[in-house]
Amino acid sequence: MIIQLLGTGDSPGTPVLNCHCKTCEDARRNRWERKRYSILVKSAGKVILIDTSPDLRRQLLDNSIEKVDAVIWTHSHFDHFGGFSEFYRVQGNVDVYTTPQIHESIGKYLHFLSYKRREVNTFEKFTISDLSFTLFPVNHPPVEAVGIRIEWNGYRVVISGDTNIEIPEKSIEEMEKPDLFVVNSIAPSGKFKKHMNAREALYLAERIGAKKVVLSHLGHFFPPPKDASRYYPVGEDYQLFSFGEGKLNEFIGD
Template sequence: MRITLLGTGDATGTPVIGCNCPTCQDGYRGGRSQRTRSAILVESDRGAVLIDTGPDLRTQMLKNNIGRIDGVIWTHGHYDHFAGFAEFHRVQYNVDVYGLVETLDYIFEYLKFMHPKRHNIPLYKPFNLIGLEFTLFEVVHPPAKKPVGIIIRHAGKKVVITGDCQRNIPQKSMQHIMNPDLLIADAIVPPTVGVKKHMNTDEAMDLARETGAKDVVFTHLSHFFKPHDEAVEDYPLAYDGMVFEL
């Protein structure tokens, strides 16, 4: 199993339009503070799946030499997590897409011209794609309707992706996400910046400790961190193109 974090930024991405803070300046110069919007590529020897399809998907696919995919799983119906799916128009038809009924209902209103193949997936019920096992679990991310995180299992390895979420993950979900080999956690800001809809770095690290994660990396990152090469001295921050082999 190979996981590539194609986009590790929050809804605005970094650099933020019109901002000249040190982190955005590092992004303008092409440093690792340059972050595109949410997308994760999951690969096996049987194919490739995208988890979320943010607005920068075309650039991400070209940069990472991704020719086609075997499915898309959407975590929730926020623009920065699905709008890039339109980049498949006239490239790949009838893509298989997976998610909760509420999520797919919302996204299909925007992307129904694409005629994707819809697969309604219930919470906590494993399903198989490209030889890997995926499970959706409930998280809290207001005002999104029924946001989810994703568990991936293969060959004794377990990866947990929180998706966008607050720290108050439901207890039933907590029972499912314990002891991951890798936790990919939403951590949009350092603790000095107030936030309500997402975890900050302290909360994400607390989640890593509670779950007993062997390894953790933070994603969905804002420009409120120091430039990446400085910030990673304090936090396990992801960057666009970061790869994990499990």
């Protein structure tokens, strides 16, 4: 199984259009960016996307991904579904999994596309290829949002989705002991209604006993990656984790 972070940015991405803060200027000068949120899961030749970033065309081209077998949406914010039609126009007919309510919200925007709507309830395990998935509710007011647990060959990966720190207790149980925890963190510090800061995200990682943690959905409030990575386990676009043969390997993209 391969897990690849296709986009590690928050909703405006980094650099932010029109922003001239130190981080955004550094991104322009040194040609790095944080694209919008999407995670690739690959196993047994099948490609599954967690969320469909508005930057999806570029992300698929850069990583030579030619076909998508299934999509799972975590919630109805534009930065998590806006790029769906980027591959739908050349492929179509893809299975899309999420809760009935999230389907309902996103369906209003994508009413002109006819994808295969697979409704799944939270805490109900479902399988795609040789992977098992469980959605669990998180806390991202005012919309309904889910996190995802993935199981494969004894490995467990947990993706927090967009959430603040007040996650329901039953979901915390679902998140326990991941080999890899991809967790939302929009800024190093500060209080956010919809998101966690890095301290909250790392506290949560420790609480659930995550073996490896990577912060994603990062805003321009973080310093550039070369500085931020000295203090926090920040993810990078196209960073890849490969599971198998009893170990977890990690690669940072170009």
